[in-house]
Amino acid sequence: MAFLDLVGLGKTYHELIAVADCSLSVAKGEFICLLGPSGCGKTTTLQMIAGFVPPTTGRILLDGADITDLRASKRGLGIVFQSYALFPHMTVAANVAFGLDMRRVAAKERADRVAEALDLVHLGPLADRYPRQLSGGQRQRVALARALVIRPPVLLLDEPMGALDAQLREEMQIELRALQRKVGITTIMVTHDQAEAMTLADRVVLMNKGAIEQIAAPFEMYEYPNGRFASTFLGKANVFAGTASGETIMVGGLRLPWVASAIQGEVDYIVRPEKLGFARDGGILRGRIGARVFLGHHWLYQIDTPLGVLQLTEANIGACGAAEGDDVGLTWSSAHVRVIHRGAAP
Amino acid sequence: MNRTPYWLAGPGILAALVFVALPLVLTMALSFSPFSNASGVGSGFTVTNYVQIATDGYYLAIFRRTFELALLVTGICVAIGVPEAYVLSRLSPGMRAVSLVIVLGPLLISVIVRTLGWTILLGNEGIINRVLLASGLTTEPVKLMYTFTGMTLALVHVLVPFMVLSVWASLQKLDPATEQAAESLGASTATVMTRIVLPQVLPGVLSGGLIVFALAASAFATPAIIGGRRLKVVPTTIYDEFLGNLNWPLGAALSLVLLVIVLAISLGANRYVERRFRQVFQ
Numbered sequence: 283m284a285f286l287d288l289v290g291l292g293k294t295y296h297e298l299i300a301v302a303d304c305s306l307s308v309a310k311g312e313f314i315c316l317l318g319p320s321g322c323g324k325t326t327t328l329q330m331i332a333g334f335v336p337p338t339t340g341r342i343l344l345d346g347a348d349i350t351d352l353r354a355s356k357r358g359l360g361i362v363f364q365s366y367a368l369f370p371h372m373t374v375a376a377n378v379a380f381g382l383d384m385r386r387v388a389a390k391e392r393a394d395r396v397a398e399a400l401d402l403v404h405l406g407p408l409a410d411r412y413p414r415q416l417s418g419g420q421r422q423r424v425a426l427a428r429a430l431v432i433r434p435p436v437l438l439l440d441e442p443m444g445a446l447d448a449q450l451r452e453e454m455q456i457e458l459r460a461l462q463r464k465v466g467i468t469t470i471m472v473t474h475d476q477a478e479a480m481t482l483a484d485r486v487v488l489m490n491k492g493a494i495e496q497i498a499a500p501f502e503m504y505e506y507p508n509g510r511f512a513s514t515f516l517g518k519a520n521v522f523a524g525t526a527s528g529e530t531i532m533v534g535g536l537r538l539p540w541v542a543s544a545i546q547g548e549v550d551y552i553v554r555p556e557k558l559g560f561a562r563d564g565g566i567l568r569g570r571i572g573a574r575v576f577l578g579h580h581w582l583y584q585i586d587t588p589l590g591v592l593q594l595t596e597a598n599i600g601a602c603g604a605a606e607g608d609d610v611g612l613t614w615s616s617a618h619v620r621v622i623h624r625g626a627a628p
Numbered sequence: 629m630n631r632t633p634y635w636l637a638g639p640g641i642l643a644a645l646v647f648v649a650l651p652l653v654l655t656m657a658l659s660f661s662p663f664s665n666a667s668g669v670g671s672g673f674t675v676t677n678y679v680q681i682a683t684d685g686y687y688l689a690i691f692r693r694t695f696e697l698a699l700l701v702t703g704i705c706v707a708i709g710v711p712e713a714y715v716l717s718r719l720s721p722g723m724r725a726v727s728l729v730i731v732l733g734p735l736l737i738s739v740i741v742r743t744l745g746w747t748i749l750l751g752n753e754g755i756i757n758r759v760l761l762a763s764g765l766t767t768e769p770v771k772l773m774y775t776f777t778g779m780t781l782a783l784v785h786v787l788v789p790f791m792v793l794s795v796w797a798s799l800q801k802l803d804p805a806t807e808q809a810a811e812s813l814g815a816s817t818a819t820v821m822t823r824i825v826l827p828q829v830l831p832g833v834l835s836g837g838l839i840v841f842a843l844a845a846s847a848f849a850t851p852a853i854i855g856g857r858r859l860k861v862v863p864t865t866i867y868d869e870f871l872g873n874l875n876w877p878l879g880a881a882l883s884l885v886l887l888v889i890v891l892a893i894s895l896g897a898n899r900y901v902e903r904r905f906r907q908v909f910q
Binding site for chain 1: 803805806808809810811812813814815816819823824827828905907908
């Protein structure tokens, strides 16, 4: 049962298509991430839902009601902006109270709800501070409290972690996820960070060039990407262009293993770096280690092979398997291979 | 310690001493000199000039008129300049460049030419009155030349650009997302303006207001030509004392009183607004 429905939503600026035919059904309480590179139309989509950008085509339905032509101020959605957009001339408490002021909530109830919202984001003691006296993470919490205090049906987040440093970002992600579960609010977040999308989202909406590439849960999208873009944007992937005929796949003159299916013709042959392993002798493919990089929890190898440069990652559990310049054999299981008809995905 | 900055500041400090501080001190000394019509400026020390300014209704009326004019002009400049700056900041870059030239137009024209232009517009036979008469809105010419209204109009015209530029500078620092945030929280356009935009550009309004006020209170050419002999303001009175009556001490005293009042009002307003809206200024 869809709570928020985007039906064929599109936005065209003059001749430029920013978003084309975007359709999405969001269930109540779901956490959706709009993921994609910059310029893919994810922010424009969010702005259309928020009511700041009028769509050229399509409708937006919230809880069954058409809100496409409703002004932003009448939609009652909670929005956290990339810059947080706190009101610099108001205290934290006044910032949070603003939405309640606009709803003419009585003073007593207003004070209670502001305190409640600030407690929710652990900012109770800072109620009388001004935004400029807060750290980046604290500002973000204020922005969250300000958006949540009006009890919006949907929470919209525009790259909320963009301005935070890496460590704080991870903390805030976990906190945001917990908060979203606790409040149970339907959430749509825009991000260009695939790790962030995987951490937070129930479902990821992958966008590219104004169109939706794939909608799936993070694990599903990672394991079953529907195309070259999905496989390389979400995580790393080795992608070969090959030809499937009958039960064999030929890539650059080599026969590669796969679980034969009905797919025939021009295909992308995709295998993730962590699914590759070194083979003592032989292996499916032979190559030479061009570079080896230590990344803490794993090693990343760049291997020169007849099919091009492959990436292989190996978990850091003791000694690493090969050194730069070594000749190695590579092997992988056909179960971990995804074969996708080229040009099948949008 | 690095002394170079002090040496570099030397010429500027010297110029300020010679061309600002010294004349001020001399004017102050002059204002305490006695004067008689028969013998001119005498030597000695007297406060007669100040007593005369403080007690003579003629001068009091001139001072009151001057500051009423300056306050009114400042108020109108705020009312016109703030929306104008906001609109300007929301224009496309091309339109903004054109609009900015139009806004700054009055400053590009010599004060005499501009003021004489106003006399062509404002006179009984002027364009404004001809249009009013022809349209039948009035049956006889509206008196605009040699009136307070005329002076106000002409001063607002030339001083509005200072307000626009000052507020515009403040608007540059405003995060447009704060307006969207307020809107998403349910604020109407009017509420966004009064509760979000205006408080954030207050520093610009204040500095613009101080500039406009000081310039309006010390304006000479516009009141002299549009106000004429009848509607004297302090600067035209000073001119008359120095060059008409040759009563330099009284002219000097008037200058100093004007300076002190403008300074007092400016600093007072500055302090009040900065305290009242402390958070916006940090």
